[in-house]
Amino acid sequence: MSVAAAHHAPMDRLKALEIFAAVAERNSFTRAAASLDLSTPVVTRAVQELEQSLGLRLLQRSTRRVALTREGEAALARARGVIGAYEALMQSSRQHGAEVAGDIRFSAPASFGAARLAPLLADFMAQHPQVRIDLVLGDALESMEDGAVDLALRIAQVLPEHLVARRIGEVPMGMYAAPAYLRARGLPREPGELAGHDCVVHSGPGASRAWQFSHPVTQERTQPVLRQALRANHVEALMAAALLGQGLAMLPRMLADPAVERGELQPVLAAWACPAPGIFLVYRERQHQPLRVRKLIEHVAQAFESGGGWPLRLRAPERVQATALLH
Template sequence: MDRLSAMRAFITVVDENTFSRAAERLDMSPQLVSKYVSWLEQQLGVRLLNRTTRKVHLTEAGSRYYQRAGQLLDELDDLETQLDDSQNGVRGLLRISAPVSFATRHLAPLLCDFQKQHPGISIDLQLNDRKVDIVEEGFDVALRIGHLKNSSMIARKIAPIRLVMCAAPSYLQQHGTPACLQDLQQHRYLRYSYLDDSDLPLHEALMEGRSRGGRQAGDMISNNGDVLTEAAIQGAGIAIQPTFIAGPALADGRLQMILPEHEPTPMALYAVYAHRQLLASKVRTFIDFMDGYYGDVPWWDRF
């Protein structure tokens, strides 16, 4: 028997947890799947699975073999995909979810440069600041901004995201420039509605002392950072915004940084996708292209 086919049969049985579902996925009979797994066990001289009438359970040896065999098959699939791409080019529709403000300001040049290199790929870009379900909503990759958390998804860091607190010089002249965190309590807060991070002392200081609904007179709440940044430029209050939005206004003096010694820990822009196994070449190519595109210090932070 073919060892690679036997390895694929074993991996699929473990993933599907039954021989019958593995057989459906592999388009072969359950009997043949069972023969492949039994042959593999004989070749290795160890039992990989404990079988019951309804489920299969990995043995200790089977667990170790599952991890290594999966890695080897992934690498082989990647190699064959890369060889095919080099001959025929990468093709297909790439569905991307991305944050609204970042995409409208910074994503178009990247996408255009990517399609120049890979003209066989079409792009469907959907903008939304909520956390989409990649699998349920049919996205190939999602761009997300935040701190990386434990997840079943796989993520690659694309660019650093710096947050600063800022206000217009006119607002600070009228209301005073805060000298410490406690001074923030009486200021107007232009708050991004998706920002609720207890690790941000600036956010916590601005929220302290507010009413039960988290607001006081003169506050503004929005789910769009561009609106809040423009309101800050107009002198409406203090905002905590990423520099990819506020950077130009900080550079030309329309906004002024406040309490830079309390600047939040940087976040990052991540490319998130569902799994590595049998990763489509269009997704792998796009993620590899994004890696390093914006540089270690993006242009919007050079002010």
């Protein structure tokens, strides 16, 4: 692309200024071309097109020497300022990208972030004291798409295809109900019987409103018709409804198992497997991530992957924290 068309290409404008400065400093098109590893005709044409674009005569040519015009002297001073600012920006960016320092805006589901991520992030910041993390708790991904968030953790069956994501674990699920509900309504023996039961269904982002089951022995797969007595966008509400006997609920096993041990919930259709939603780290792009973000991705991913889907160094939640596993 010619310098005359440089209004379409900022890098061409900068290159033209670098060529002009090299010619002015060496008083020679030939020596400037050698220093820039370009041919002399390319350098000559670049300066001519820059002059045409600016509407100024920058250099006075003769058979013996090249000299700056008065306009050229003023243009050279400004060109050096632009080139210097660009070089300072590049040096600062390279240094910043090579250091584990700076701000990271990290988004996560509210309860999950509080219960699971806070200790993990504290550990990371202890290792990298120059990093500051802004933990944003919420379920929406809009902030990731508009660039306001550097990294997000999301739990979902599927994610939109345009997102860049790394799966770092999964959340084993099961169906549960309060013993009082099952005494009153009966214990379903197969998924097809769910049509006659009240079901408490998750309606949050990334959730599947259909319940799917597969039998590990018969290999049967089914997606039964549900009677949705209650829909909620938060797993705490599903858990509370199940404990109150409002219906059957699909819950994370890690959340429900302590209640089963206390006799507050009972597994339903335990012989059938339910799809486990994935735990994903979501970010804007795979390349050109600042080092601090790459390090945090690896830190969180290692904790989850080495723990079989949950952070290895964190204990299972106490009873008070048991509802703080998912959004």
